[in-house]
Amino acid sequence: MAVDSRQIEQFIYREARLADENAYDEWLAMWADEALYWVPANLDDPDPSKHISTIYDNRSHLEQRIKRLKSGMAHAQAPVSRMRRVVSNIEIAERPDGIVEAQSNFVLANCAAAIRTSSSAARSTGCGPTAPAVTISSKRKCCCSTTTALSTI
Amino acid sequence: MTARRKIDYDSLVKTDRVHSSVYTDPEIFAEELDAIFHRGWVYVGHAGEIPNRGDYRLKRIGRYPVIMVRGDDGQIRLLLNRCRHRGATVCQTECGNAATFRCAYHAWTYRNTGQLIGVTYEDGYGGALNRDEMGLTPVPRVDEYRGFIFGSLSHAGITLAEHLGKVTEQIDLFVDLSPAGEIEVQAGSSKSGYPGNWKLQIENTIDGYHPNFSHETFFELIRERTGARVDVFTGGSIGETRDLGGGHVMLDYRRYNRQFVSQTHSTPLRVRQSATGTTPSTAAQEYRASLVARYGEERAAEILNAGGTHTLVFPNMALLGVQIRVVYPIAVDQTEVVLYPTTLKDAPAKLNQARLRAHEDFYGPAGFGQPDDGELFARVQQGIQADIDPWMILTRGLHRERRDADGTLVGQMTDEVPQRGIWAQWKKVMKQAQASNEKSDVNGRTRNSAARMARSR
Numbered sequence: 164m165a166v167d168s169r170q171i172e173q174f175i176y177r178e179a180r181l182a183d184e185n186a187y188d189e190w191l192a193m194w195a196d197e198a199l200y201w202v203p204a205n206l207d208d209p210d211p212s213k214h215i216s217t218i219y220d221n222r223s224h225l226e227q228r229i230k231r232l233k234s235g236m237a238h239a240q241a242p243v244s245r246m247r248r249v250v251s252n253i254e255i256a257e258r259p260d261g262i263v264e265a266q267s268n269f270v271l272a273n274c275a276a277a278i279r280t281s282s283s284a285a286r287s288t289g290c291g292p293t294a295p296a297v298t299i300s301s302k303r304k305c306c307c308s309t310t311t312a313l314s315t316i
Numbered sequence: 317m318t319a320r321r322k323i324d325y326d327s328l329v330k331t332d333r334v335h336s337s338v339y340t341d342p343e344i345f346a347e348e349l350d351a352i353f354h355r356g357w358v359y360v361g362h363a364g365e366i367p368n369r370g371d372y373r374l375k376r377i378g379r380y381p382v383i384m385v386r387g388d389d390g391q392i393r394l395l396l397n398r399c400r401h402r403g404a405t406v407c408q409t410e411c412g413n414a415a416t417f418r419c420a421y422h423a424w425t426y427r428n429t430g431q432l433i434g435v436t437y438e439d440g441y442g443g444a445l446n447r448d449e450m451g452l453t454p455v456p457r458v459d460e461y462r463g464f465i466f467g468s469l470s471h472a473g474i475t476l477a478e479h480l481g482k483v484t485e486q487i488d489l490f491v492d493l494s495p496a497g498e499i500e501v502q503a504g505s506s507k508s509g510y511p512g513n514w515k516l517q518i519e520n521t522i523d524g525y526h527p528n529f530s531h532e533t534f535f536e537l538i539r540e541r542t543g544a545r546v547d548v549f550t551g552g553s554i555g556e557t558r559d560l561g562g563g564h565v566m567l568d569y570r571r572y573n574r575q576f577v578s579q580t581h582s583t584p585l586r587v588r589q590s591a592t593g594t595t596p597s598t599a600a601q602e603y604r605a606s607l608v609a610r611y612g613e614e615r616a617a618e619i620l621n622a623g624g625t626h627t628l629v630f631p632n633m634a635l636l637g638v639q640i641r642v643v644y645p646i647a648v649d650q651t652e653v654v655l656y657p658t659t660l661k662d663a664p665a666k667l668n669q670a671r672l673r674a675h676e677d678f679y680g681p682a683g684f685g686q687p688d689d690g691e692l693f694a695r696v697q698q699g700i701q702a703d704i705d706p707w708m709i710l711t712r713g714l715h716r717e718r719r720d721a722d723g724t725l726v727g728q729m730t731d732e733v734p735q736r737g738i739w740a741q742w743k744k745v746m747k748q749a750q751a752s753n754e755k756s757d758v759n760g761r762t763r764n765s766a767a768r769m770a771r772s773r
Contacts, residue, residue: 202682205504212669215504215657218682219673227540231533231684238530239687314687 166257171265178299179248179269182316187229190316195298198222202304202313217313218304232315239314246315247272262300323347325750329743331736332714333707336700339513345648351749352631352742353378353645355470357479359633360384360394360455362640362656363463364501370413370428376644377467382455383407384465387429388415394455394467395430406452417452426452462491463499464633464640482724483564486627490635492615493623494660495606501640503672506655506680512693514632514645515738517653520689521634521641522626522734524549524557524567525712530692534684548572548729555729557713558720563630563741565734568726570622599664606662628734630741638671639679649697655679655686710735 174193181190194200202218203209211219220228231237252268323344328335338344352358360375361384372385374397381397383406397405399419406417406426416433418425425434430452435445455467459476461484466476480487491499510517520526527549528535535546548555548569555572559565607616628634634641638659644652657675659668678685700708713731720726727733 204506204680209504212665212672213503213659215506215672215680216676217506217680219676224677227537228684231537234533234536236533237688239691313682314691 166255166263168255171255171263172253175250175253175265175267179250183247185232185243185315187233187316191225191229193299194222194225195300196222197300198225199301200225200304201302228316237314244273244315322750323746325743325746329739331740332711333709334739336703336706336708339515339697339700340648340703342648345513345645347746347749349378349645351746353469354380355468355749356473356631356745357457357459357466357468357476358631359629359642360465360467362499362501362658363392363460363465364499364658365411365656366392367502368413370415371411372407372414372428373411374407374409377455377469378645380455380469381405382467383417383452385414385428388427389429391429392458392460392465393430394458394465395426395452396455398453399424400432400450400452430454462487464629479562480629481562481564482560482722483562483627483629486560486564486566486625486635487629489619489623489625490627492611492619493607494663495603495610496660496662497610498661499658500661501656501658503657503659506657506675506683506686507652508681508686508690509646509650509652510690510693511649512651512690512697513649514643514651515742516693516696517643517651517689518628518631518634519735519738520693521636522557522565522567522628523732524553524555524729525732526692530688531678531685534678537684551728551730553729557727557729557731557733559725559733559737561724561737563628563738563745565628565630565737567626567729567734569625572729573621599666603664603667628738630738638675651693653690710739 178190178193181193198221200218200220201211201216203211204215204217206214209216232240235241248269248271250267250269252266254266256264258264321343323341328338328344354377358377360377360382361373363386365371365373366384366386369386369388369390372383375382375384375394377394383395383397384392385395386392397407399406399421401419401422401424404419404421406419406424407414414428416425416427418434423434423436424432427433432447432450432452435441435447438445455469456471457468457473457476459466461476461480464487466479468476477484491497493499527546538544538546547553553572554575556568556570557566558568604616604620607619610616611619624635624637626634626636632643634643638657640656640658642654642656644654646652655675657672657679659671676683680686700706710732713727713733714736717725717727717731717733725733725737
């Protein structure tokens with residue numbers, strides 16, 4: 164099956180928008196059951212069994228992350244950060260097993276709370292099966308700088 | 317030169333309260349760096365970060381950039397990261413392995429022992445340059461305990477053993493969780509910063525009053541995962557706080573753990589440390605057996621019960637569960653915190669992996685707890701700009717604290733015994749430095765500067 168680049172791009176933009184809007188449930192629904200959301204720490208591609216990660220979430224942990232954010236008691240996100248994720252340089256490749264790998268750059272802008280304004284540039288790699296519907300099975304987000312933005316998704 | 321205002325520390329720090337200017341006054345911050353960080357013993361790093369000859373890590377002591385390096389002779393040194401020629405840093409990479417450090421400016425080159433081995437166009441100095449005297453300046457005093465490396469920028473003062481006092485017992489319990497009696501510090505670090513004073517993190521690290529409120533969401537998740545209610549931080553908990561003296565203070569979970577360790581009742585601490593819950597039982601049994609083999613039944617039980625209890629080693633380091641926490645003051649309202657999760661030498665791989673996952677769960681910039689603490693430090697720093705009523709209240713548990721047989725001061729888990737202990741030490745150190753500076757001024761000498769002394773040696 165040929166990859167529909169436009170569909171994948173729209174999927175990535177949608178994911179960014181839902182995260183921007185703190186639409187946690189809709190965002191979570193984009194993930195596959197076998198989800199792995201990985202933000203390595205210190206290095207771009209360390210062995211997570213031996214090296215600390217900033218985020219190393221399976222589906223269950225990701226759900227707990229969302230639940231906590233929605234509780235209103237995640238103080239670093241009360242009030243929620245107003246952010247914009249700017250995604251570019253999207254490269255898409257389909258693997259023989261039907262998994263589509265998409266890489267992109269993104270810049271995260273924290274638009275509120277001037278005293279805590281920060282931004283980070285990062286390279287994000289996500290992939291998932293194209294059929295029947297696109298979901299994210301794994302995502303690796305390599306951050307060039309850690310920010311308060313990591314207190315959300 | 318204008319005379320500096322003399323800060324009256326007795327009026328700012330009382331037994332039961334502190335004046336909020338101790339968190340906001342840039343002059344006090346400058347004096348803190350001088351008195352606490354540029355004179356006394358400061359935690360720098362762990363030997364486990366640089367296991368091989370040539371391994372180095374960039375560190376800081378107060379404002380001083382420092383290279384912690386294991387030289388080709390096997391010895392660990394703390395070298396000031398400053399070229400002896402015109403002052404540029406000679407090492408920029410956070411960690412690595414190097415035989416030499418070469419300044420990029422005029423290419424003076426130093427061995428990883430600090431020795432100056434290369435001066436470009438050396439004849440231009442007319443033979444007057446003595447290389448032996450121009451090595452990278454070592455931190456004047458360096459000592460270690462169980463691999464924990466401390467430095468003091470002052471040539472004189474109490475020994476590290478005197479500085480650590482009773483807190484070595486807690487360091488032992490943290491390290492002895494390893495069946496080899498050795499921790500590994502090779503799993504990277506989590507870094508974060510917050511717009512607030514450094515002491516907010518120091519005080520929070522051993523604050524047993526805040527978790528049930530600041531971290532309510534985390535304990536709720538623990539309850540959902542394991543069915544366990546975390547009640548060690550309640551007002552009626554049998555857990556304790558303890559002031560070990562010298563500013564070293566702890567949340568003492570031991571009494572609580574002793575009562576509940578054999579039951580299914582679990583705390584995050586138990587899950588992390590006792591090899592139950594998150595690790596398969598075979599690994600847990602294997603681990604426990606290896607501890608018994610090395611330490612005997614009684615000590616092994618004590619290690620599993622007490623190892624990793626939250627302990628602050630004054631002024632800048634803490635042991636919490638699996639991590640070494642280091643606090644770096646950047647400015648009066650800027651702080652950086654670096655967390656080093658540790659693994660246990662000779663422990664099952666699954667257990668060590670569980671330690672890393674447990675660490676990520678709560679700590680680090682995206683953990684379920686640490687970011688909320690940072691947020692609250694920022695809120696404190698904002699709030700205390702309003703200083704009409706400037707006092708921070710530290711009276712909690714003052715009426716019920718008691719002196720134990722070993723001389724330590726004990727309170728209930730939610731009491732402010734640790735905070736009072738930190739402030740007593742802080743005031744003592746600040747006043748000592750002040751007195752020492754006055755003496756120097758009277759003698760007509762320049763203010764005590766450890767760096768000047770080090771260079772003129």
